[in-house]
Amino acid sequence: MIELAILGILKESELHGYELKKHLRRVLGPLSNVSFGSLYPALNRLERQGAVAVVAVDEGAARAVPPMTGSFAGEAAAFRARRLVTRGPRNKKVYGITAAGEARLAELMADPAEDERSFGMKLAFFRWCDRPTRLHLLERRRSSLRARLEETRRAVGTRGNDDPYVRALMEHDTESTMHDIAWINRLIASEEQAGEERATEPTGGQP
Amino acid sequence: MIELAILGILKESELHGYELKKHLRRVLGPLSNVSFGSLYPALNRLERQGAVAVVAVDEGAARAVPPMTGSFAGEAAAFRARRLVTRGPRNKKVYGITAAGEARLAELMADPAEDERSFGMKLAFFRWCDRPTRLHLLERRRSSLRARLEETRRAVGTRGNDDPYVRALMEHDTESTMHDIAWINRLIASEEQAGEERATEPTGGQP
DNA sequence: GTCATCATGTAAGCCGTTACATGATTGC
DNA sequence: GCAATCATGTAACGGCTTACATGATGAC
Incomplete structure (x- = not known):
């Protein structure tokens, strides 16, 4: 780290x-x-x-x-x-x-290890790696966020979790995670878009 | 912890x-x-x-x-x-x-120590403490989130931070923190409202 | 009869922190 | 000349993880 x-x-x-x-x-x-x-x-x-x-x-x-x-x-x-x-x-x-x-x-x-933490740091140094690596890291991050979302939802559905504070905590966690996933999606999209522009630009494509 | x-x-x-x-x-x-x-x-x-x-x-x-x-x-x-x-x-x-x-x-x-982490855990056990303690914890959390927001904004304003990925990271951090603050505000509001209801209910207030 | 799960623990190690030690340079 | 900051390091400790050890119980 x-x-x-x-x-x-x-x-x-x-x-x-x-x-x-x-x-x-x-x-x-x-x-x-x-x-x-x-x-x-x-x-x-x-x-x-x-x-x-x-x-x-x-x-x-x-x-x-x-x-x-x-x-x-x-x-x-x-x-x-x-x-x-x-x-x-x-x-x-x-x-x-x-x-x-x-x-x-x-x-x-x-390095595939320790994704949860350290993702932010890797993102901060994204300029030092190539597009495939960037996309790979973004997709791995997205999948771990989705797993977290799933787990939280499962926990909310479990009987016995009726405390309002725990409920609030989990709802907020769900929202934040969805927000993060949307953000990652935007990053992936702009990464892919940049890749396409790179690929079409050298030939001088017409608008 | x-x-x-x-x-x-x-x-x-x-x-x-x-x-x-x-x-x-x-x-x-x-x-x-x-x-x-x-x-x-x-x-x-x-x-x-x-x-x-x-x-x-x-x-x-x-x-x-x-x-x-x-x-x-x-x-x-x-x-x-x-x-x-x-x-x-x-x-x-x-x-x-x-x-x-x-x-x-x-x-x-x-315990005022180690706020940043552990807040979620404390919230999960909120039912075990009284309203003043809850409000105190919520307000401390809010103030630490505000400090974080300030620090991130200061970092964004610093010359030399022109990398788009670092920029994206900080913007997202700012958004998330603001989102968290809004959430804490809602929790504080509902806590205060519950307190008021408790105070007025025993006398049997008219609607 | 054997495999997954239940159940409790120890040992080694990782990754970081705080506190301490030491001294140079700069600004007032 | 004295405090704040610059600059590098060591020592002790903290809290958690992984891997290991050990064995019971139940399902098939």
């Missing part, structure tokens, strides 16, 4: 962790408000996997490492410098996505 | 774990599809806390414990019996909510 988010954002532009979090918030809005405590470990994980790479490090880091002196005090300084490198003086590490990372992103986008 | 669900269901009727999961699915529908791996530990936790208590155990359990013989084979049998008691032959443990559990339920319902 968080890896998909990171790769999707980094594909647009090279950023360091702190900026990344802000972009994430801007693009995904209320969805997925990642914390630093999971963002930085995830970046390191992705770096180890070769999906992202450090493009540039702030010169501040170099400045923070004093020259070796050979003295006892020098050893202490070296230890301190090592800490500074590991921890962070304004050690901005700007990350970029690698070829392997782009492959991983495509893989995560197409 | 799961404790709220368990207590809310048990307040309606005494059940054993397996039944509880089915009721949970029926009442909460697509919300919160708890697994056994978290349900049983949660029940034990609640039992230790005194919030729920075992009301009855299936006689199957007693039948599974053979009488002591004092022999070596008897010891082995005792060991096996202990295992059977711990693990489970059809060892139905029917749980009921205690007074402490009802207090805990009220506490969990009013």
Whole structure:
């Protein structure tokens, strides 16, 4: 989940962790408000996997490492410098996505697992995948929404569910789900329409 | 979360774990599809806390414990019996909510934390709390939805958010949130109306 | 007699959070 | 010079899932 988010954002532009979090918030809005405590470990994980790479490090880091002196005090300084490198003086590490990372992103986008959540995030990165994949994701989403609709309707029909609040909850869930399905239908339609225009345009069809 | 669900269901009727999961699915529908791996530990936790208590155990359990013989084979049998008691032959443990559990339920319902999720679950158990609490929960939910609406609108207004898919996502989020707010408004209105009717009815108001 | 369902639990792991630690830079 | 923000990370914990283990009961 968080890896998909990171790769999707980094594909647009090279950023360091702190900026990344802000972009994430801007693009995904209320969805997925990642914390630093999971963002930085995830970046390191992705770096180890070769999906992202450090493009540039702030010169501040170099400045923070004093020259070796050979003295006892020098050893202490070296230890301190090592800490500074590991921890962070304004050690901005700007990350970029690698070829392997782009492959991983495509893989995560197409991944059939965990549909219910994460659909919004995938949609936010739709520009990074081709039309067939987009249509496939939209149709899968629609079918899971339909299943939800069915389940809720079945639950409403069950004897013993006569509490007005539970009833209200289920009616609202039904409405929202239908609303979502209609939305997905519009997205599918416009996707198909765009595909047709692409297909007819090159020949210069008459109006 | 799961404790709220368990207590809310048990307040309606005494059940054993397996039944509880089915009721949970029926009442909460697509919300919160708890697994056994978290349900049983949660029940034990609640039992230790005194919030729920075992009301009855299936006689199957007693039948599974053979009488002591004092022999070596008897010891082995005792060991096996202990295992059977711990693990489970059809060892139905029917749980009921205690007074402490009802207090805990009220506490969990009013708990201001973790609003975003869990609101649906609280609504499903609305019948267990009084009108002021209900109104308070509804108003808190409304204010958090309004905040979300604001945040999404701010994000849409930010430069750099010109991707059509991100745009579609945010517009849909805005619509859904507005829809939700309207729903909450209706719930608040009907709650207030019910309150007024209660207040005027005892005097026998003329139509 | 065997297969689906009922019934309860444990162990390992995933994915995230909050709280903590550390220090640089900027604006007042 | 001092606070707010920038910037990166670690540690501990939380809550839930999946997979595993175990066995009873009923239907066929």
